[in-house]
Amino acid sequence: MRPLERVLEVLEVDRGPDHRGEYLAFCPAHDDRNTPNLRVEEAEDGRVLLHCFAGCSQDEVLSALEERGIRRRDLFSRNGRGVEEGSNLPPYRTATLQPRSVKGEDKREKGLRDPAQPGAMAQPPCTLEAYAGAKELPVEFLRELGLSTVSYMGTKAVRMPYLTEDGREGAVRLRLALEKSPQGDNRFRWRKGSKPTLYGLWRMERVREAGYVVLVEGESDCHTLWHHGIEALGVPGASNWKAEWAEDLEGVGKVYAVIEPDEGGEMLKARLAASGIRDRLRFVELDGAKDVSELHLSDPTRFLENLRAAFGRAATLIDQEKERAEARAREVREACEGLAREGRILDRFAAELGRSGVAGESRAAKLLYLALTSRLLERIVSIAVKGPSSGGKTYLVERVLSFFPEDAYYALTAMSERTLAYSEEPIKHRFLVIYEAEGMSGDFATYLMRSLLSEGRVRYETVESTKDGIRPRLIEREGPTGLIVTTTAVKLHPENETRLLSLTVTDTRGQTRNVLRALARGRTGEPDLKPWLALQEWLVTAERQVVIPYAGDLAELVPPVAVRLRRDFGAVLNLIRAHAVLHQATREKDADGRIVATLDDYVAVRELVADLVSEGIEATVPNGVREAVHAVARLHAGNSEPVTVAGVARELELDRSAASRRVRSAREQGYLRDLEDNPRKPSRLVPGDPLPEDLEILPPPDALKACKRAGENGGIDPPLPPSNGDEGGGGGAYPSGNGARLHAPDEDGRVRFTL
Structure with a gap:
């Protein structure tokens, strides 16, 4: 009788064996009969291993067993290696033990009971x-x-x-x-204590001399390939591949991986494709066989011939990916070709968005779409969507996002302080969408966000506990990354505010009426998103480099009145580039293959952001704020009494929240003063600083046309005549439409302006 059987005979076994061959029994060294605390198992050499989870020592357990007739030497097999022939473990399941064994010929005829499946008949012994x-x-x-x-x-x-x-x-x-x-x-x-590795590492000298290796699942395929003189290494299970094993294959020029046609094979394929050997990797699929061993068994005499044929069909992973990418690019190009050749894609987008249930907000929707398209550039334009609660900010953003593939953005309602540092979600050429700015909780989170937007990446060094003690760790997240954030605040953190274009949703009664009508009408048609999604997918692989021929002239015409223009002017140029990338099917290319932006790209962008750029540097005042200041001035002049927010709301026919936002913005800029010191009492508003005259920062397209004509004709032809009927005066100067006056081109063909 085997040592394990002798021990189990005298113990009160509760259950076992489990899938590891372990039993649980009641420990004889203490009186607990409620909990089976003694683990009993057999070592590879036949020894019996005992461990009491209740804390009894080995000596205490062995002494208790001696009282039941089990001596210490009985825990060891007689030959010191394994167990005697003909013995078999019974399927212990209850405290009443009746060992059974099948010996000699009976064992071979009846089969061996599977210790992992009590009562089930197992296969013949695996010798x-x-x-x-x-x-x-x-x-x-x-x-x-x-x-x-x-x-x-x-x-x-x-x-x-x-x-x-x-x-x-x-x-x-x-x-x-x-x-x-x-x-x-x-x-x-x-075996207990084993640390899985690639099977066959002791043959690596041969592998490097051969210059190739075949990766297979398991050991048997290795045995077959080695028998036929082919160098191979075995992955011990498709799910067990580890990234660090790629280091074992340094110096091996070609790596063939046999992929089995099942879920495990696909898992191994994905893990290998993401590893450090991908540039040398060739995937092999066997025709008519699951694995190498089955191919060998099907026809041993033609095994090498069939294997060589499979290897001949194996292209490199890089070539396979390139071929799939080209095929997919052709497919999406065909799906979006009609849309890509539209002259004004943003207008069509706004129209389809309106039919899907979005009321108004055409300008906001276009700007969001264009900003999301800028993710393809090296510098991305970020947007803050502002407005009162229930103003439709989140709904608008969600509807615009539905026209983009999911890999274009990553949407969150909130994130922790260090999410940007530790998250594994890809952010390169992608937008982070945060619904409500309060979701970027904490100063550290906003700091990481500022770094990401400005530097195009996050480099965050921290320390962490390791087996070698506290060690530094550098975390790097590569961008560029864009940000879309919604907020009810009038202004964000000052350093964040300058990194985004601020877009305010419409909060007038007229817009509310439009929303109510849209809700009553419902969606008149669900847009066909396939061409829109295909368009964005195609743009990922299409040309992204853009040259703006008039960028220098535009820089000369923009008045340098605020430091913030250094960022905002760059955002305008990037929106022009994004518009040109979006319309590249109808744009020319230069000698280097770059897209040439036209004045139409500038016109489209200027329509969307001219007032936002002026408002951002406070060169002008938003119309809503200007109306609130005028309303306070009128009401105050009528009776010389301070004005309440409710009074402003009645005067402008707005709800209180919309009026409050306008008043708060006017107070922050100094155009209104509040005489009430107690924040719990109604405001007592009076006029503050005088409103400035509007200064239009982005020049009208005609000014750029004038620059273009002057440059093309060497300054001989006069500029375009003024559009407002002003004769110009002042020695040939004419209004620019932004408070400045443009002058005739100088000797170099440049246009000067004065404020």
């Missing part, structure tokens, strides 16, 4: 001879590889040592069965 016969490989060849037969948990198993590159035994895997059982795959066990 080295049986394994060699099943794989049609010579037994002696397998012995030379270190394989042998051992006894494990009452059955035979093939022992497969995993040797390191220098020949040391680093791990051992046991094969318990030749085939999977109906109850699941219980063919393999790792």
Whole structure:
């Protein structure tokens, strides 16, 4: 009788064996009969291992067993290696134990009971001879590889040592069965303490000399390939590939990976494609066989011929990805070709958005769409969507996002202080969408966001606890990344405010009426998003470099009245580039293949952001704020009494929240003063600083046309006549439409202006 059987006979076993071959019994060294605390298992050499989870020492457990007739030497097998032939573990399930065994010929005829599946009949014993016969490989060849037969948990198993590159035994895997059982795959066990590695590392010198290697799943495929003189390494299970194993393949020029046609094969394929060997990787798919061993068994005489044919069909991963990308690019180009050739894509977008239930907000929707398209550039334009609660900010953003692929943005309602540093979500050439600015909680979160928007990446060094103690760790997140954030605030953090274009949704009664009508009408038609999604997917692979021929002239015409213009002017240029990229199917290319932006691109962008740029540097006052200041002035002049916010709301026919936002903005800029010091009492408003005259920062297109004509004709032809009927005066100067006066081109063909 085997040592394990002798011990189990005198114990009160509660359950077992489990999938690791372990039993749980009531410990004889203490009186607890409610909880089975004693773990009993058999080592590879047949010894019995005991451990009491309740804290009894080994000596206490062994002393208690001696009282039941089990001596210490009874815990060891007689031959010191395995167990005696013909013994079999019973399926212990209750405290009443009746060991059963099947011996000799009866065992071979009836089969062996599966210790992992009590009551079920297992396959014949997995000896080295049986394994060699099943794989049609010579037994002696397998012995030379270190394989042998051992006894494990009452059955035979093939022992497969995993040797390191220098020949040391680093791990051992046991094969318990030749085939999977109906109850699941219980063919393999790792020896306790084994650390899985690639199988076959001791052959790496041969692999490097050959200049290639074949990656396969498991050991048996390696045995087959080695038998035929082909260098191979085995991945011990498709899900077990580790990224650091790519270092073992340094210096190997070609890596062939045999992909099995199942879920595991696809998993291995994905992991290899993301590893450090991808540039040398070729995926091999066998025709008519699941794996290398099956291909060998199907026709051993033609095995090499069939394998070479499969290798010949294997293209490099890079070539396969390129081919798939080109095919997909052609497919999406065909799907979006009609849309891409539209002269005014943004107008069509606004129209389709309106039919889908979005009332008004055409300008806001266009700007959001154009900003999201700028994610393809090296510098991305970010947007803050502002407005009162229930103003439709979130709904507008969500509807615009529906016209973009999901990989174009990453939407969150909130994030923690260090999300940007630790998140694994890709952010390169992508937008972060934060619904409500309060979701960027904390100064550190906003600091990381500012760094990401300004520098195009995050470099964050921290310290972390490791097995070697506290160590520094540098976290890098690569951009560029854009930001869309919604907020009810009039202004964001000052340093964040300058990094975004601020867009305020319409909060008038007229817009509210439009929304109510849209809700009553419902959607008149769901837009066909396929061409829109295809358009954005195509643009990812299309040309992104844009040259703006009139950029220099535009820079000369913009009055340098505020430092913030250094950022905002760059945002305007990037929106022009984004518009040209969006319309590249109808734009010319220069000699270097770059898209040439036209004045139409500037016109479209100017319509969307001219007032936002002026308002951002406070060169002008938003119309809503100006109306609120005028309303206070009128009401105050009528009776010389301070004015309340409610009074402003009645005067402008607005709801109180909309009026309050206008008043708050006017107070922050000094155009209104509040005489009430108590914040709990109604405001007492009086006029403050006088309103400035509007200064239009972005020049009208005619001014750029004049520059263009002057440049083309060497300054001979006069500029375009003024559009407002002003004769110009002042020695040939004419109004620019932005409070400045433009002058005739100088000798260099440039246009001067004065404020």
